[in-house]
Amino acid sequence: MVKETKIITKNWSQIDPNEIDDAIEAGGYRALEKFIHKMTPALALEEIKLSGLCGRGGAGFPTGIKLESVQKEKGKEKYFICNLDESEPGAYKDRSIVDSDPHMLLEGIIIESLIVGARKAFIYVNGNYQKQIEILQRAVEQARAKNFIGEQILGSKYNLEVEIFAGAGAYICGEETALINSIEGNRGEPKARPPFPTQCGLFGKPTAVNNAETVANIPWIISNGGKKFATIGSKKSAGTKLFIVNGCVKNPGVFEAPLGTKLADLIEKYAGGMQNGKNFWFAQVGGSSGRLVLENDLVRKLEYDREAKIPLGSGAILVVDKTADIHELLLSWMSFFRRESCGKCVPCREGTYRLWEIAKRLQDGEISERDVAAIKDILWTLNNTTFCPLGKFAATAFGDALSNFQKEIYRLSK
Amino acid sequence: MKIKINTKEYEAKDGETIFVACMKNGIKVPTLCGTKNSHEGVCRICVVENNGRLITSCNTKVCEGMKIVTESENVAKARKINLELLWADHAGKCSSCKKNQRCELQNLAIEQKIENFHFVPRKEEMTDRENLDLLKDNRSRVVVDEGNACLTRTTELCVECRRCINVCPTKELSFNNRAGDTVVGTAFEKPLDCIFCGQCVKNCPTGAITDKNDLSKIMTDLNDLKKMAVALVDPAVLESVAFEHPEISCLPAGRDSRGKLISVLKELGFEKVFDLGFGMELSLEKMTQVVKTSAKNNLMLSHCSSFNLFIKKYHPQFAKNILAVAHPDELMAEFLKTEFAKKEKINPEDLVVVSLSSCIAKKKEKGQNLDYVITVRELGRMIRQKNLKLQDIKESDFSSGLAVKDEKIKSVTRTGGMAEMLAKKLKVKYVVADGVPQIKNILRDLEKGRIETKIIEAMVCEEGCINGGGQSRKI
Numbered sequence: 060m061v062k063e064t065k066i067i068t069k070n071w072s073q074i075d076p077n078e079i080d081d082a083i084e085a086g087g088y089r090a091l092e093k094f095i096h097k098m099t100p101a102l103a104l105e106e107i108k109l110s111g112l113c114g115r116g117g118a119g120f121p122t123g124i125k126l127e128s129v130q131k132e133k134g135k136e137k138y139f140i141c142n143l144d145e146s147e148p149g150a151y152k153d154r155s156i157v158d159s160d161p162h163m164l165l166e167g168i169i170i171e172s173l174i175v176g177a178r179k180a181f182i183y184v185n186g187n188y189q190k191q192i193e194i195l196q197r198a199v200e201q202a203r204a205k206n207f208i209g210e211q212i213l214g215s216k217y218n219l220e221v222e223i224f225a226g227a228g229a230y231i232c233g234e235e236t237a238l239i240n241s242i243e244g245n246r247g248e249p250k251a252r253p254p255f256p257t258q259c260g261l262f263g264k265p266t267a268v269n270n271a272e273t274v275a276n277i278p279w280i281i282s283n284g285g286k287k288f289a290t291i292g293s294k295k296s297a298g299t300k301l302f303i304v305n306g307c308v309k310n311p312g313v314f315e316a317p318l319g320t321k322l323a324d325l326i327e328k329y330a331g332g333m334q335n336g337k338n339f340w341f342a343q344v345g346g347s348s349g350r351l352v353l354e355n356d357l358v359r360k361l362e363y364d365r366e367a368k369i370p371l372g373s374g375a376i377l378v379v380d381k382t383a384d385i386h387e388l389l390l391s392w393m394s395f396f397r398r399e400s401c402g403k404c405v406p407c408r409e410g411t412y413r414l415w416e417i418a419k420r421l422q423d424g425e426i427s428e429r430d431v432a433a434i435k436d437i438l439w440t441l442n443n444t445t446f447c448p449l450g451k452f453a454a455t456a457f458g459d460a461l462s463n464f465q466k467e468i469y470r471l472s473k
Numbered sequence: 474m475k476i477k478i479n480t481k482e483y484e485a486k487d488g489e490t491i492f493v494a495c496m497k498n499g500i501k502v503p504t505l506c507g508t509k510n511s512h513e514g515v516c517r518i519c520v521v522e523n524n525g526r527l528i529t530s531c532n533t534k535v536c537e538g539m540k541i542v543t544e545s546e547n548v549a550k551a552r553k554i555n556l557e558l559l560w561a562d563h564a565g566k567c568s569s570c571k572k573n574q575r576c577e578l579q580n581l582a583i584e585q586k587i588e589n590f591h592f593v594p595r596k597e598e599m600t601d602r603e604n605l606d607l608l609k610d611n612r613s614r615v616v617v618d619e620g621n622a623c624l625t626r627t628t629e630l631c632v633e634c635r636r637c638i639n640v641c642p643t644k645e646l647s648f649n650n651r652a653g654d655t656v657v658g659t660a661f662e663k664p665l666d667c668i669f670c671g672q673c674v675k676n677c678p679t680g681a682i683t684d685k686n687d688l689s690k691i692m693t694d695l696n697d698l699k700k701m702a703v704a705l706v707d708p709a710v711l712e713s714v715a716f717e718h719p720e721i722s723c724l725p726a727g728r729d730s731r732g733k734l735i736s737v738l739k740e741l742g743f744e745k746v747f748d749l750g751f752g753m754e755l756s757l758e759k760m761t762q763v764v765k766t767s768a769k770n771n772l773m774l775s776h777c778s779s780f781n782l783f784i785k786k787y788h789p790q791f792a793k794n795i796l797a798v799a800h801p802d803e804l805m806a807e808f809l810k811t812e813f814a815k816k817e818k819i820n821p822e823d824l825v826v827v828s829l830s831s832c833i834a835k836k837k838e839k840g841q842n843l844d845y846v847i848t849v850r851e852l853g854r855m856i857r858q859k860n861l862k863l864q865d866i867k868e869s870d871f872s873s874g875l876a877v878k879d880e881k882i883k884s885v886t887r888t889g890g891m892a893e894m895l896a897k898k899l900k901v902k903y904v905v906a907d908g909v910p911q912i913k914n915i916l917r918d919l920e921k922g923r924i925e926t927k928i929i930e931a932m933v934c935e936e937g938c939i940n941g942g943g944q945s946r947k948i
Contacts, residue, residue: 229651246648251514251532402633402648402655405517409558412653440554443527443547444517 064291066279066299067272068315071159076194079201082162088207090278091166095215098281100174104130107174107277109285111297116142116233116270117345117372119296119363125267128257129175132265139172139180140242140261140268144226144233146185147346148395150375152301153271155313157191160275161198165221167274169207170281172219175267179220183238186225195223230399234447235260235268237401248401249447272301293319296363300371304330306378307337322369323357326378337380341463345372347395348452351459385467386422389460393418396453404446410437411453418457424470431469434461476539491530491541492519500543503552503581505559505678506634507531515635516559518581520551527551553585559632560587563679570630570680571854577678578632616656620664622837624674624685628656631681637673642909642933643787646673657681668782670933671833671848671942684833684943686851688858694825694844695742702825704743705805706734706871708750709831709886709938713849717945718856720863732868738829739869741855749828750877752805753885759798760891761898764928769794771919772928774891776800778834779933779942780912788916794929801885802828803840805875810842813874831886831941834933848943886938892930901927908935 074081082088094103108123129137141164145153156164172180184192199221202208210218229247231237236250239261260266276298280288289297296318302325305311309331316329322342326332333339342352344361349372352359361371379388397415402408414437417430438461441454461468476485478500485494490512495502505516512531521530522542530541542548560582567573618626633655638646645667649658659665673682695702715721715730721737735746756776764772773794775781784791799807806828810821827845828835835846847855856863877883884890889905896903904926906912912931918924934940 398652400652402651402653403513404515405555405559405633408633408653408655409562413558413561415653436550436554437558440517440551440558444520444529444551444555446514446517 064299064317065315066288066291067156067163067275067301068159068313070163071155074160076157076159076161077197079162079198079205082160083205086282087162087278088166088205090281091169091207092213094170094173094281095213095217100130100176103170103174103281106280106285110276110280110288111285112273112276112280112288113296113363114270115272115276115300115374117348117370119365119371122269122273125257125269126171126175128255129177129265129267132258134265135176135178136262136264137175137177138261138264138266139168139175139177140235140238140266141168141180141182141271141274142233142235142238142268143182143184143188143191143271144229144238145271145373146228146230146233146399147348147373147375148391149305149377150303150346150373152303152313152374154188154191155301156271156275157188157194161194162202163278164271164275165195165198165202166207167277168221169202169212169219170277171267171269171274172221173212173217175265177267178218179222181242181261182221182223183232183242184223184225185232186228192223192225199223229401230395231401231447231449234449237447238268239266246401248403249449251446292317293360293362295319300361300374302329302361303375304378305376306342307334307339307380308332308378309334318362319360321358321360322352322376325361325376326357330378333378333380337382340379340381340383342379343377343456344369344375346375346377347392348372348449348455349375349377350455351463353463385460385464386418389457389468390415390418390422392456393453396449400449400453404444404450406437406440407445407447407450407453410441410450413437414453414457421468426469474535474537476535476537476541478541479543485535487535489535491521491523491528491533491535491539494535495521495530495541495543502530502543503584504531505577505581505632506636508636508640508676511635511639513635513639515633517555518552520548522548549585553587556581556585556587563630563632566630571683572630572677572680574857575850575853576680579679616658616662618659618662618665619685621666621669622685623669623671623833624665624682626657626665626682628658628681630679631657632679633657634678636676636678637682640672640676641667642670642672643667643783666786668779668786668933669834669837669942670779672934673942674833674848674850675942675944675946684848684851685836686847687845688847688851688854691825691827691845691847692855692858700823700825701745701819702743702827703745703747703809704738705747705749705752705802705826705828706731706738707802707828707830707832707886707938708748708883709941710829710849710944712939713831713944714852717849717853718863721866732870733863733866735871736866736869737852737856737861737863740861740866741859743827745872745874747805747809747875748871748877749801749805750880750882751875752801752808753882754878755804755808756798756801757882757885757891757894759804760796760895763796763798764895764899764901770925770927772796774895774928774930776885776891777932778832778838780931781838782834783909783912783933791916791919799840800835800838802830802835802846803843806840806842806844808875817874831938831943832934833942849945850943853945888932888935888937889930890937892928895928899927903928903930905929906931907937909933 070085074085112122114120143153168180226232226241232241232247234249237247241247256266292298299315300318302314314329343349393415396411400407400411438454438458441450483498502519504519514529514532519530520527522545615629721730721733738746775796806826814821825844830846888907892903906915
């Protein structure tokens with residue numbers, strides 16, 4: 060094993076997630092106390108900006124800038140939303156945070172809400188996560204009893220209510236405008252931007268939406284300072300990241316590693332290497348919407364970087380060995396996107412359906428000339444004309460597979 | 474600000490979309506999902522190129538220094554693929570479709586030269602009993618809704634453009650299911666029971682929502698030698714008819730199509746064609762009487778059928794405020810079947826009264842004397858079915874007997890017209906509500922007692938019958 064830097068996982072499996080006293084004993088809510096008694100929102104924001112923390116949901120937008128633009132907005136009514144929709148196949152990092160240390164998450168939510176000036180915070184949980192909803196409910200009640208939530212928090216002038224909102228379990232609701240639509244009671248579909256949620260979000264008010272993992276970093280930054288956080292990780296992106304390694308590895312699971320860790324190290328050192336007798340074929344980084352990484356790219360660093368060849372996405376990594384059936388994989392990706400497209404725009408709604416149809420035919424080996432042309436056209440239109448990034452995601456893995464394994468996919472002899 | 478479109482520079486206003494800027498300068502950009510008031514960017518057909526990137530023109534605002542290209546290889550490719558995908562979702566039963574030759578999807582396919590298709594249509598038939606399964610089952614099915622007198626809905630032809638959802642003033646329609654299974658529908662797929670303003674029918678680009686009609690019955694009656702068919706022409710349809718059939722408008726274009734329209738109706742087999750203005754005068758007379766004798770205040774005029782339905786369905790507490798006067802078409806039909814029939818010595822049962830109307834709600838509220846209500850679109854279908862050559866049509870005049878005394882009566886087709894005339898006659902105060910949002914405001918005020926007036930006139934379609942649900946869609 061490697062020497063670990065622990066920020067989010069430091070209390071995991073050490074405390075009982077259902078007991079707030081355990082969490083407090085382990086250092087929980089110190090950051091909140093520090094924030095309330097010794098800091099101003101502007102100062103705390105400065106720390107977050109210094110830290111270089113960026114969104115862990117996939118896009119990697121700098122958190123400080125997002126919070127700042129909400130803080131700047133005038134008007135009393137603002138909202139903070141913690142995005143716990145996590146529906147990417149093979150991703151369970153946000154869920155794990157709730158399972159192991161819900162109070163760290165809650166503390167982060169409270170601090171961020173107070174920084175932006177929100178009096179109401181929502182935790183948007185995927186409706187399928189019944190267990191996590193119960194844990195969070197308990198955590199919120201306990202925190203309220205200790206006056207971490209509610210009126211005049213810890214004797215200060217701050218007020219905050221936290222509500223847990225269970226969505227109906229849709230992948231697209233992880234996209235922030237769709238998530239806002241969902242809370243408002245509309246269909247979970249993305250809205251056109253601008254206006255951005257930071258100016259006109261939930262119920263038309265300025266809203267900050269942060270991924271759960273991002274939020275969980277906040278208490279550490281407030282306690283230890285942004286400068287120290289910036290020293291962890293790589294030059295381009297600071298901090299640690301929860302990586303989920305699945306597939307043919309000896310020891311699959313969630314690992315906290317500094318950003319900039321090489322993919323090879325993650326597989327070898329953290330996940331224990333390939334299972335006995337299995338040969339590495341490729342890895343998919345970033346869940347179903349991620350790109351495929353072949354052996355020669357294993358040395359690449361995993362970090363949030365706009366120009367990176369491998370976008371990190373949510374941090375879910377699927378390791379595939381040479382015995383895997385590529386047709387089955389294609390079909391499973393496309394079944395996912397066919398089901399999870401919201402149905403708003405034409406290319407995504409119809410295109411994912413058609414790709415799914417073709418993937419079925421590919422599996423049966425009944426592909427025609429017409430299909431080969433159709434695949435090209437659909438991938439192109441998904442990449443160029445969809446309303447939101449989901450369409451692009453749907454085309455990523457399929458397109459990568461097609462360019463790398465054309466021979467296997469079309470069952471060509473040579 | 475200045476933006477470049479294709480090769481020339483144009484002046485564009487801050488805050489307007491690329492689509493509007495193009496339209497204003499006479500540059501055509503095709504679209505399928507846009508309506509007058511909403512541009513959602515759903516169909517992805519209005520894509521244009523800006524500095525090499527594809528963007529939708531309908532919901533992207535203009536910026537300084539934009540270089541828009543409306544026709545390029547990529548733009549054409551995107552439009553073509555998206556249209557093809559849409560077409561595959563559409564049943565494509567053009568020859569038997571009510572909207573044949575008037576279908577925007579069909580026209581676009583012709584315009585974009587879609588010739589060979591990659592995909593097979595995929596919708597399956599669904600019967601009523603399986604309604605509940607629809608919610609459980611994720612397969613895409615066809616919902617056919619014919620449980621009302623005014624319109625027919627079939628998702629088989631639907632391309633999920635959302636126009637109907639966006640224009641619906643009472644939000645009866647929305648999406649069910651998601652992804653490829655998305656269909657437009659009512660809550661729990663219950664039969665549609667709304668105010669039937671018909672805006673969805675008017676705006677539907679395909680044949681997914683169409684007028685429910687008895688065209689075959691009307692045709693039989695028209696061909697029946699024993700029966701005498703009478704057509705009533707609503708003055709509100711004249712402009713719309715000219716728009717739907719440019720051939721029958723007199724020059725200068727679109728000014729008035731009355732003369733030729735009458736000939737067309739006669740050609741179709743109507744023996745007499747009357748002006749509905751006569752019925753409007755009857756209606757005004759009756760209303761004057763009722764209002765004069767009523768001691769009550771806040772009386773609601775009843776000539777907008779959709780408004781009557783709106784009150785019955787959503788605000789039944791005000792049902793007693795509505796005047797018990799039938800709409801002009803019904804009053805005129807009643808007159809025809811009693812006094813006119815007696816005078817002309819016709820058996821009332823042999824008289825078939827058909828109203829050419831701008832409204833589809835009248836189909837539901839038609840009463841016992843009026844036999845059929847047809848819209849401008851249905852007239853078009855009759856013309857196409859009969860293969861009438863409109864170019865050679867001469868002008869003629871309304872049949873004699875039921876002349877309109879004062880042409881001013883025709884202002885009742887506009888919101889507020891009827892109330893204005895009544896108020897002038899009776900010297901009373903009145904309030905006018907134009908469109909559902911205003912109606913809602915007024916009803917709220919009424920409930921709180923903030924309004925006290927003699928008469929209230931409300932029309933569901935904005936600006937009145939000129940924008941009625943039975944009219945042709947103007948772009």
